[in-house]
Amino acid sequence: MDAKQPDPALAPRTDAPSPRNPSEGLPPAPSFDALGLPPALVETMNGLGVKDPFPIQAATLPNALAGRDVLGRARTGSGKTLAFGLALLVRTSGLRAESKRPLALVLVPTRELAQQVTDALEPYAQALRVRLATAVGGLSINRQQAALRAGAEVVVATPGRLTDLVSRRDCLLNHVRITVLDEADQMCDLGFLPQVTDLLEQIPSDGQRLLFSATLDRNVDQLVRDHLHEPVTVSVDRVTGSVATMEHHVLNIHAADKYATATEIAARDGRVLMFLDTKAGVDQFTRQLRASGVRAAALHSGKSQPQRTHTLAQFKEGGITVLVATNVAARGIHIDALDLVVNVDPPADAKDYLHRGGRTARAGESGRVVTLVTPQQRREVNRMMTEAGIRPTITQVRSGEQTLTAITGAKRPPAGTKSDGGNAPFRGLGTRPGRAKESRKAAEARKTAEARAAARVRKGR
Template identity: 85%
Template sequence: MSFDALGLPPELLKTMTGLGVTKPFPIQAAALPDALAGRDVLGRARTGSGKTLAFGLALLVRTAGLRAVPKRPLALVLVSTRELAQQVSDALAPHAQALNVRLATVVGGLSINRQTALLRNGVDVVIATPGRLADLVSRRECHLDRVRITVLDEADQMCDLGFLPQVSDILDQVPSDGQRLLFSATLDRDVDQLVRSHLREPVLASVDPVAGSVTTMEHHVLTIHPADKYATATEIAARDGRVLMFLDTKAGVDQFTRHLRASGLRAAALHSGKSQPQRTHTLGRFVDGEITVLVATNVAARGIHVDALDLVVNVDPPADAKDYLHRGGRTARAGRSGSVVTLVTPGQRSDVNRMMSEAGIRPTVTPVRSGEEKLTAITGAKRPPAGARDSGGNAPFRGLGTRPGRASKESRKTAEARRTAEARAAARVRKGR
């Protein structure tokens, strides 16, 4: 199928061609015909599969030519995070401009007064996180009684993050005869409840397996000694090219980022403790290549799109299969290839094996130590710049970056001393959590 065959407006096709969007991805080909026809659509598609245009083009075409009155939008896109809201907005903006459709992004962490002003001026499509939209509705700054099309993007993540009551309340305020488009990587439990309660005879558009595995993505489990964990992670971070690294906690992210910067690497931290402008700026620097290592908590697993990102590293293994799939979904997007590497200590093996099984993943398992050729072969790892200082003049934190027994002439006693120092350094990082 081509976009031409869908009967899209000429001005939209011209804009899409200019952006290199000429052939639909599978989820777009599966969902767009029914969505354009006004039917409810239940889409099962992993993150990075092209689903934004699968619902976005239909939403814009069906809204074009209409004009919203102040405070009463005509279409609504609900998303799980601020980053995803911005990603959706950026993806739809040129197409909306071509059709003269007005967009507004409504999320927490940014000025509510500015968002209120946009709504008062009149916007046709609102892209929102549930919490901020509920706040604006309660203030009577936004009314949902004229919404004709409602999209739930990454519905499973909204439910996992505790937004189900707010989402249900919002859907109850939207006219019941409007169109509903729901997209999710999984269609179980709370998502099934949303479907049963708020969609009318939806057409199923499913192009991915239930587990959401991706054929262009490689999965590696690297088994490591606990004392060598951060030395291994540091060498991976020093690779050529960008890398996204996940840790469990904000304190852990900040501590490891400081260590990487002290080791001479261009690293930055991303987590919920940062303001939204800080998060947007940091992500922009990573996308532009100004920084090469983004160290993050799970906040970065929701709604971040970076072209040609080929490696994601779980320094701390994720808690469950959904978190693993969403973390990994930052690479191997839109048909490209990529790898997900998870560092696992002996005490974590059973939990990680269980999680991988639930995710439908069969990873390649390799025991490694920092400085080994097989670590480099899998991840591109290399030694960080020796004796480097970060922009603040701080000397590198050598305790996390050295491998025991690296020098061939090093004595056994010296190697043991290094292992002890490294274990203490790793303990300090864990204590900082």
């Protein structure tokens, strides 16, 4: 079929019921069966164990399949990818894109999210014979150019790389009929709003637009007003970290004991994602963990894309148990059965806290978010928690205490000396004059705390 001609497959479905009021949308689907999805797609979903829709999918899919614009508000990990992905693939199936002229576009803020979206949609795209292409920075632009020349119905892209491809005329957007903006608030936070706006202005204005965002601040609201037409608004939960399956803990610690505490948490059984503020801090702490016998790897923007992809794959597959990262991992990364996120450095604001914590307790799973807080940080962290709508459990802890183990599963690291019971000396980050004295004090305090804990156990408390 000639993609230049108006295509009935991209028009609203005539078999879909019409809403009573255009702005209120269709009622949620009670099941995937109720959506009338293609048999090949249903078979693939069943094979992958996708049986019942999550709330965002149930609320979004009927309207997206009917060709309506959708504004979806939901926290990360709620199932948004299939909420837009299934509709996009169904409405694009049976069409063939011309060279360099995709029919559908998914814009995301980060390379990792682009790859994750592509991986999630690939089996369904294959079932419907829809060709996917990914366009992100940090990888060979020649391969991406070749994929676009060969023809791809759906392109998943970051704004920067897509802008580059468009400027080279390797990708033309005049045939795009379905556009998805995923994690729109982060794209604005990262400064992509001008590029996103420019790209949207090159796409036919009468096409379908699906925008998903955890928050609807001023910039996102501007995108909605300028580029969505009478969108159906879907909000499945409050966008805070107060998820029923998520626990929030603030661990008050002494500054000198911070990295010893973090190291013992990292040595726990099971995976953990740990956040620090800077690339240098991430690299230094990762080296400390490895020296202590903990299987850790670093992830930040200073790593090449192949390195970042390899590190994430190792973490997902269990080759490493601790991922130490900057905020580059705070969005768009899904790890199955990740039950602990640790803010070694507290985040700068409430939005960062919620997105870091959103890496756990995803899609109904349980999880725990732990923030290490020194005395100097308490006031600022209290303010941030209030803004985030979080009421954490606050506990004073030291490294080596049973309380720390009870909350986080902390253990002594594998490597160490016999004299300290297997826990390697921890020099900390940014060693400066006086730090050695502080470490000795921390060790003495830890031994005292252990003795007190043992005494409480003996008394049956």
